[in-house]
Amino acid sequence: MTVRLTQASAPLMRSIAVRDEFGAEREVAIPAERALTVFVDKRELVTLMTLGAAPELLVLGYLRNQRLVESVAEIDSVTVDWEVEAAAVATRGGVQRFEEKTAKRVVTTGCGQGTVFGDLMADLDAIRLPPASDPRGRISQATLYGLLDAVRRQESTYKSAGSVHGCALFRQDELLMFVEDVGRHNAIDTIAGWMWLHGVDGADKIFYTTGRLTSEMVIKSAQMGVPIVVSRSGITQMGYELARQLGLALFGRATNRHFLCYTGFERFDAQPEPARPATKE
Known part of the structure; x- marks a missing residue:
């Protein structure tokens, strides 16, 4: 209908x-x-x-x-x-x-x-994400860098006026949707509405947010069926515990070529940067 x-x-x-x-x-x-x-x-x-x-x-x-x-x-x-x-x-x-x-x-x-x-915690047991062995639910370091570069190049209200949060949905490093709002919860709800309306499956998607990874953001990402979440900001204790329980891969402090993988290491195909030479004093 x-x-x-x-x-x-x-x-x-x-x-x-x-x-x-x-x-x-x-x-x-x-x-x-x-x-x-x-x-x-x-x-x-x-x-x-x-x-x-x-x-x-x-x-x-x-x-x-x-x-x-x-x-x-x-x-x-x-x-x-x-x-x-x-x-x-x-x-x-x-x-x-x-x-x-x-x-x-x-x-x-x-x-x-x-x-x-x-x-807030109701029906969490009913959430099913693709296993880490499923290629759809994995991310490589190169893909993560490509995603961050796509966000950096995206024209945005934030660049012109600040004071907003941005959220994006990716398939690998292909940007499918980008939206900004005064609250990160509004931005993720807008993406969820787009997915719901068009019957978009989240199993092979990656969700990006400029906001912190709280319990609310983790639960909403999982409800969308998205197994990988990337944030420019950090994480709360409850967000961390829920991500571990649900099996999400969470990346925070992600800008340029820097990031922290908080949970879901088994979903990440790491390609570590060469060690930096020690500086001489």
């Missing part, structure tokens, strides 16, 4: 006048953060703070990662109207146990504080 979507992307930046340390006035760009209140079958669910790059995909991914809807086939339409700052989701048969699923909320470490409905 086809999901009917508006195409209501909003301007990602706006220009403002500022004064620098010399007292000179100049014009700079800043991210255009805005509120988007999500209604599901006319019931208010949550208000997301977002840039609005792909709001329909954000809403789809949010519903998927919150486990409020099991199949994209259950969604009839997502209609975004920026004049009223609202996204109206119409389902085909209603959300089963809506009140029960949304009764418990966990405030996460997401930028501006994210929210997860229900038990």
